[in-house]
């Protein structure tokens with residue numbers, strides 16, 4: 356038995372792996388079938404963003420997810436298998452896809468590590484059908500990556516997934532793994548030196564300020580006539596830069612400027628990326644413990660400590676903001692209860708970000724093993740934090756008021772493993788990047804008492820914070 360020391364922490368028993376792959380292939384030949392072999396290895400600490408930069412190609416599906424305050428980051432590169440679909444049953448179809456893959460897997464290596472084993476990466480659009488025919492992402496994408504590097508609590512895990520069948524060359528798989536491990540070993544010594552040099556750009560508005568405020572006033576009339584209680588209206592900003600946007604640089608800026616947000620990026624394999632820094636967790640499940648955020652009601656951060664405290668106090672005491680917030684809590688608890696869960700509402704608190712602060716109420720529940728995370732996603736998305744109430748009426752009105760496709764904006768995006776652990780966030784404060792062009796998105800919740808000027812200012816505040824990170 357040969358042990359190949361490839362780095363200080365990573366030992367791959369290539370002989371054992373070779374035997375396993377041959378045995379799996381033999382079975383595949385007998386049954387005329389395919390099988391996934393998922394190899395998990397502990398490796399030296401490496402920045403997953405550096406991995407994304409090194410391995411991501413414009414023509415592959417890639418995913419990046421980082422939560423600095425939790426000490427977690429994941430890069431997922433290229434797909435072993437994927438599903439891209441549209442339509443109402445997109446959540447149940449993606450659930451079936453995962454279940455099919457899980458029936459067909461053999462694990463190898465260090466499976467007790469955090470983020471070991473198969474993880475699926477997924478993004479959805481806000482609506483299940485696009486009105487813009489050439490919108491570059493499907494309504495649902497899910498993929499199992501070929502290569503995944505994840506960090507949690509300063510420990511780093513490499514997962515390499517392979518599809519084994521009769522015609523695959525096992526030697527090639529082993530050689531590729533050796534090369535990947537070698538490349539990662541080299542990258543672990545690499546510390547990116549990213550200069551912050553804003554590039555030249557031109558901005559153009561999708562909605563002018565007058566028409567956004569007009570939409571808010573019109574929505575307020577509908578709220579006054581009881582047609583609606585809340586609607587979230589978004590604005591988009593188009594930016595054309597002198598050079599192509601640098602994904603790596605933008606993500607690095609985002610994680611530095613918004614250290615307590617989820618920084619994310621997902622690609623469509625055709626050259627477009629959807630990226631952002633979102634404060635809003637849709638669901639996170641760890642060993643059946645679910646946590647979700649009711650996040651709605653906002654105020655800017657103050658320029659001084661006193662101003663900041665005054666803004667926070669006004670926010671916490673505002674009946675209008677509290678009403679906007681409670682609509683989200685009510686919806687989430689109702690939906691979780693309909694699934695047979697028993698939601699617990701934790702104490703309300705403030706979520707203070709670098710530029711803005713929000714009312715925030717975490718809600719927890721225990722998830723029975725027979726309820727898949729995607730069932731919960733399909734129940735919760737979209738919450739009144741990004742759509743409104745009643746939900747269906749709000750969604751129909753959003754289509755009427757907004758003159759652009761929301762696409763992946765304000766929709767679920769995240770990962771799920773084979774044991775029902777997952778983390779999905781809401782893709783707000785986000786941008787669609789296409790070469791030298793970016794479309795930035797942000798919105799604000801409108802309820803009785805909203806002021807069109809203030810709502811417009813809130814959206815601009817969010818857009819400017821994003822723009823600062825991108826260029």
Ligand SMILES: C=C(O[C@@H]1C=C(C(=O)O)C=C[C@H]1O)C(=O)O
Pocket residue numbers: 587589635650651652653713740741765783784796797798799800801817
């Ligand atoms: C819709 C967005 O944010 C949502 C709207 C908020 C509000 O209006 O107070 C607060 C948090 C989010 O739920 C966005 O940032 O695009």
